[in-house]
Amino acid sequence: MKKIVTVLFILFALLQSSEIIAQDLLNVNDLSSIKVDNLSESDLMKIKTQLQSKNMTLDQAEPIALAKGMPAAEFAKLRARIDRPTLKETTSNIKQTNIGGDREQEKITNAKVKDTENSQIFGSELFDNPTLNFEPDLKLATPMNYILGPGDELQVSVYGVQEYNESIPVSVEGKITIQYVGQIAVSGISIEAATQKIKAAIARVYSTVSSGQSKVSVSLSRIRTIKITVVGGKQPGNYSVSSLATVYNALHLAGGPGKNGSYRNIELIRNNKVYRNVDIYNFLVKGDQSDNVSLKENDVIRIPAYSQRVTINGEVKRPGIFEMKKGETFAQLLNFASGFNEFAYTASVNVTQKTAKEFKVRDILEKDFNSYLPQSGDVFQVTKILNRFENRIKIEGAVFRPNFYSFTEGMRISDLIDLAEGLKEDAYTQRARIVRLKSDLSTEIINANLAAALSGDANADILLQREDIVTVYSVLDFREEYNITIAGEVKNPGEYTYLDNLTLNDLLVQAGGLTGSASKRVEIARMVKSDTIDDSNPNRIELINLELTPENNEQLKNYALMPFDVISIRRVAVYEKPQMVSISGAVVYPGSYVLENKKETIYNIVSRAGGLKDIANTHGVKIKRPLKADQVEQLQRVDLNLSLSDSSSVKSNEKLKNQLKYATIPVDWNKIEKDPTHYSNVTLFPGDQIEVAEFNEGVRVSGNVLLNSEIPYRKGKSFQYYLSSVGGVDAKGWKKKAYIIYPNGKADVTGSFLFFRSYPKVLPDSQIIVPEKPERKKLSAGEMGWIW
Template sequence: MNCSRTPFHLLIHCESSFLLFRQRSLLPFLVLLLTVTASFAQQPTRADQLSDEQIIQFYQRAQASGLTEMQIEQAAMSQGYTLSDIAKMRQRMAKIRQQANRPGQFPVDTLINRAQQGTLSQRSYQFNDSLSLLRRDTVRRPSIFGAALFKGTTLTFEPDLRIATPRNYVVGPDDELVVEIYGNSTESFRLRVSPEGSVRMLNLAPIFVSGLTIEQAEQRIVGRLRQAFQGLNRPGSGTYASVTLGNIRSIRVTLVGEVVMPGTYTISSLATAFNALYLAGGPNPETGSFRDIQVIRNNRVIRIIDLYDYLLRADKKDDIRLLDQDVIRVSDYGVRVEVVGQVKRPAIYEVKTGETLKNILSFAGGFTDRAYTFSLTLRRNTPRELRISTLTQDQVATFVPQSGDRYTIGEILNRYENRVQVSGAVMRPGDYALGDEITSVRSLLNRAEGLRNDAFLNRAVLYRERENTDLEAIPFDVGRLMRNETEDIPLVRQDSVHIYSVRDLREPYYISIEGAVNKPDTIPYVTNLSVADLIARAGGFQEGATPTRIEVARRIREDTSKTTGRETVRIFQFSIDRELHLQPADARFLLKPFDVVYVRTSPRYELQQNVAVFGEVMHPGHYAIESRSERISDVLRRVGGLKPEAFLPGARFSRRGTVIATDLGAILENPGVSGNLLLEVGDSLIIPKRPETVTIQGAVLNPATVSYTPGFEFKDYVTQAGGYTDNARYKRSYVVYANGLKDRTKRFLFFRKYPKVEPGSQVIVPFGPLTDDRRLTPGERIGLISVIGTMTVTLTTVIINLVRLF
C-alpha cells in the first residue's frame, strides 16, 4: 500500500484501516498504521493542495465506504492531520456544493458521478459494440442549409475601416470629420460631431451636419468656410477644401427573434446587416428562418434578407448598411423539406411560397452522376401517419412541397440495359452494345475483329443470366460457327462470350539449362530451338565447362505402364565445341517443352584456393593450394623457411575459425607424422616470436601473467600466483601450450607428475565445489530446538488422540 501520494489517497487508506480496526483486531490495524505513517512522513501534504476533482472523489469514496464523518476525522487525526486541515476540507466541499447548485451549473451529485465515471466511461467505451456506433450515426440529424455560414472560425464579416469614405455615408454624433484646406492657404481641422449634431471650427457659428450624407455635409461646411476664405473651391480662387471621414462612431443595433444570441450589439457605423447577424451567431438552426430576415428602421421594414441569394449566387444586394437603433428580426421558419441521396448537397432546405420541387433540387446543387433521375421517393407527414409517394421527372417542375417532406434520390443500378461482353482469344475483348449491328455470337466476334491465332476452335462458352440471376453456360463449337457450318446463336442483354486459348488448356511450356554456363535460367519454351541456341542464350560456356559432355533430360509423355522399361526420363548426350558447332547428326535435334540441358564441369578444373601463412617466415602472405595432396610441410617449404626469431612450439594452425593443435617442429622433422594435415581453402598458419610470459588462471589466489623463468616448474608458477584456493582441484591441473596442445597432471602410485611449462603456456587450475562449514549461531540453535520441541509435542498429542479414538 502506497500512502505517500496525496492527502486524498492517504485519507482513503485510513478509511480502510479504520474499518479493519473496528471489524477485525488491533494488531493488523497497528501494522497498517505504522506503514502509512512512515510513508507519509517522507512526503508531507496539506488539504489546500488538493484539486476540486480530488475533493469530489474523496467525498464519493467516503460515502461508499459507509464511514461516518466522525470516523473519517478520527482516522485522519490518527495519521497526523490537524483539525485545521479537516476544517479546510469541509470548507472546500461546501464551496464546491454552492458553486455546483447555482442556476445553469451541474448539481454536485452530477459532478460526483462524473468524477467517479471519468475513467470507467473511457474503459467501457472500448467495449461498445459496432451496433451502438451505428445507432449514434443513424440518429444524427441532417444539417440545415446555411447554418454552417455562421459557425466557421475562419470566416468573418468585420467591416473594412480602411476604405475610401462612402459618399452616401450618413453623418451622426461622435463621427469625426477631417477638413483639409490647401492651395494658397493651408489649414487642417479634425471636427467631432457633438451629441446635438453640429461641429464647430474657427470663429464660425456651429454647423449642423447630423443626418446628412458626407457629400451634403461637405457642401454645408465649405459654404460656411467661404466666410473666412473668399472664393473657396471656385475656379481661379487658388484655395480649395475637402471633407473626409476620420474616426467613425459606434451604433447600437438589436437582434430579436430566432437568432442564436439575441440582444443589443454595439458595432461600427460602417457595419452591415451581415456583420450584425454574424456577431449574433446567425439564425437559430432549429427554429429560425434563413429566408425571412427583416431589417426594421423607425418601426418600418426597409429590407427582407434572403440568405439563399448570398449562399447560392453570392448576391449581397440585401447586405445593407445599418443605422443607429436599427432592429433585425429573424422570423420562424415556414416550410422546411429534407433532400437526401444522390444530390450534391444533401441537407434541409427552407421553401418560400411559389417555389417548387425543381427549385429545391437546384438549391441542392442538382443530381450527382450516379443519381437515379427517372423517379424519386417522397415521404410526407399526414395527420395520423406517414405516406410514401413516387414522383416522376415530369412532376418535378410543378410539384409544390409541404413542410416535413423528405425527398430521397436513389442511385442507378450497377447493371446495363444493352451490354454484351466477349473475352479470351479474340483481337479486341471488351464490352459491346447489343443492337442493330450486334445481335448474335458471330456478329459479336466479327465486331471484335475475329479470333486470335491461338484460339481453341473446338469449344467456347456463352454465359447467360437466367431469370433468377443465376448464370447458365451454353457451350458451342466456335470453329464450325465461324465457318457457317452450324446455326448462329442470338444474343440477349448481359450475355458474355468466352473464347479459350490453347495456352489456357495446357501447362505453361518452359525449358531449363543448368551447370557450367554463364547465366543458368528457366525460360519460356520457344519452338525450333536447338541445344546450341539455348547455350548461346545462357551466355555461353564458363571456363571450366566440358562441351563434350552435354546432356538433355526429356520427360516421357507416353503411357509407361505398357512398357517394360523402368526409365522415367530419356537422356540425350551431345558433343559440341566452344564455338557452338554441333555434329551434323546432332544439329537436327530440337528441344521440346520441359527439356532440361546440363553442361558439365571439367573434373580437373578448380578455382584458386588460398591458405594464409603469417608471422616469422621469410615470405608471409597468401598461397594457392597447388594440388589436392599438398600438406602443411609443403607450404612451409614454399614460404622460404623460418626466421631466426620463429618459435615453432607456439605455431597456431586454424581451420574455419577453430584452432587445431599441431606440433610444427615434429612436422618439419618428419613430414609423415599424423599432424601434417592436408590443406583446405581458408586454412591459416601463424608462427609467432618466442613469448616471454606464462599465464596462471583458475583456482589460485591471485591469477596473473608472469615472466617465463627457465628452470621453473609447475608448482613454482602456482606459487607466483599466491598458491591454491581452498576449493582448488590441483590434482586436475593442466597446461595449455602456445600451439594449442594440452598436457595434464599425471599420477603413479603415490607420486604426482606435473606437466612441463613452456614460454607462452597457460597454467589452469580447475575449481572444486564449494563446501559450507558455517555453524549455527546460538540463536539459531534455540529456534531450531523450539521448532523440534513444538513438533514433538504436536505429534505426541495427535498420537494420544488417535489412541483414545480407537
C-alpha cells in the first residue's frame, strides 16, 4: 500500500511540476526534474505563448533553462516538440471551428479569377468578389430538418442523475454506436427524427432517462462534406462542399456562368431530373433567395448557354449587358438597369437591331416601352435631354429680384417686372433692353420704354418670348465716380469718394480731423472746365486760398467742394517737438538731455552734464550718430576698388550689411576746452550718443599677431614696440596695412614713402589692429599668356 501511495505521489509531483513549468518556464527556479515527454500539447502551447509574450526565442531561453538545472537532453526534446507542428496546427488548414457551438466543417477554398472579358454582363460581379461566397453559417442552431448521412458527427449528452457525453460519428453504414446502447441507424433521416430515436434507445438502457431524472441532448458537432458537379461555369468540375451549402455557394465556387452561360435558366439536376430552374436576376433585382436551395449528394448544377442578350448604354443608372427571357419587354429591361438617370431623354429610346444581312435603327416611343420585346443583339442607347429650356425667361438689373422665371404665352414686360417684385428706386425707366433669340439662333436687341409700359400703354408693353433676357438699367450706371483728395496736416490724408453737397467740414471729419501742427492756411486746387480754349489764360487749375481755425474741425465758413478738388492743409512755420541726445561714461551727470536750440554743441551738453570726471580720458571723447537706411545703402554702393576675389571685399560688405548702425565722430576735447569755436565742437543732431571713456593706460593689440593682448602704455614707445611685445605679425598678417584706433574713434594707418615707412603715434587706451592679407587668385599659364 505504501508503494502505491509513493508512486501516486511521485506521479502527482511530476504532473504538478509539468503544470508549473508549462505556466511559467522562465520563472521556475528548479527545472532539474522536468520531463518533456510528460508535457501535453496544451502545455507546449502555453510555453509558446509565454515566450511570445516576453519577445523571446528558444535560443534566448536555452541558457536560462540550463542555468536552472534543466538537462540539455530535455531542452533538446523541448525544442524538437515546439518546432514540430502540433495536430491542431496541421489540421487548421482544412478545418474550421465554430466557436459558438464547437461545430466543425472542412473548409473549401477556391481561388477567384477576375473575369474582365465579361465584366459588362449584369450579374458577373456577384461571382468575382472574394468576400461574397454564400458559405453556410456554422454558428447557427442545428437545423431540425437537416438530413443526416455518413461523415456527420453527433454530440450526444446525458445529464442529470446520470451523465454521459461523447462525440459520435455517423459510419459509412449510416449508423452511430453508443456505449452500452448499441448501434442506431440515423442516415437519411432528419436531425429531429434522429434525436427522438436516440432518446428512445438510451431510455431503454438508462432508467433515469425514462423516468425523467436525466435528459438527453443531441446536436450536430461536425458536418459532412458532399460532392456536387458544376457544368458550364467558368471553372466547371466536381466540388466538395458542406452539406449545408446552397446553389449560390456552389456557383460562386465555380466562378459563376461561363462566357456564354445563362444567368436566367440555371438547372439544378437531382436524381437525373431537373429539380429547379434558378434565375439569378431574382436575387440581383429583388433580393429574392427562393432559388437558393440546399444541395444534396451528387447534385448537378448545369449552366446552359444564354438564349438572348441585349445591351443598354447611356443615361441609365446601371448600363451593361442583360439577359432577357422570352416575353420580357423593354420596361422590364429598364427595371434591370435600375431605370433612367436624372438627365435621360425619356420620350423615346434608340435601338440598333441586327437583321440577317445588316443593321437597322429603330425608335422606341415611351408609349411602347411596355409592349416592345427586345431581340437578341439589340443595343439600346439612352441619350441626354437637350441643354435648353422650353419656358425660361430672365430679368436682370435694377429690379428687386433679378432671376430666371417661367415663361407663359402672352406674357408682357410688365408681367415679368411684377414677378421680379417691381423696379428699384434707382431704375432708369426711359429705356430697357430685351435681348431676343431669333429662329435662326442669332440675337437681336429690342428697346422698351418702361415708364410707358407700366403706365398702361399696350404698344409700349411689349410681348415677350421664350429665352428673352430683359435688362433694366440703373441711373447709377450713368454716373461717373468722382474722387477728392486731401493732403497735409490731417490724421488720415488720402483720396476719398466725392458725394453731392460735400463740404470742407465733412471732409475734415472724414479724414480724422486736423493735427496739432496744422496752420490756418488752406489751399484748394480745382479743375478748370470750359467748352472753349482760352490761349490768354495759361492756368491749368484754379487755386483757392482759405483760412481756417486750426483748433476746430467745424469751420465757421463751411466751404462747398467740387469733384477732383485737391485740398492741402499747410503746416505751421515753427512746430518742433523736443529732441533728445544722450551722454554716458566719465561725466558727472550722465543721461539724456534735450537739445535747447538748433546749434547745441557737444561742449554745451558736457557742461550741462557737470563736466568731465577726473578719471575721464580726454582723448576718448566721441559721438555715435545713428545711420539712416538710405545712408547704409549709399555706403554699400561705394566701389571699394577691390578685386572680386579679394577676401577683404566680402568682409567689408558683410560688415556694412550687418554691423554698421552708427557713424563715429571723433572729438578732440583738449582743443575744445582751449577754444570752444574749434571744429571738433560739432553741432549735435537728435539721437546722438556722446561717450566719454575712462582713462586706461593699456594698449590693445589684435588681429593677425601671434598673441592678442593688452600691453601697458609707455610714453615715447613706438608702434613697432607694441607689435614686438605680442610676438610680431603671424604668417597671414598684413603689417604694412596695420592701423590704430584712438579712444575717441579716430583711426590712423601706417604710411610709406619710397623705402621709408612711418607708423602712427600711440596713445593710452588705443587699439592696434593688423589685418589679414587678401586672398588673391593666382593666374594660370594660359591667363598669363593672354595678358602678355
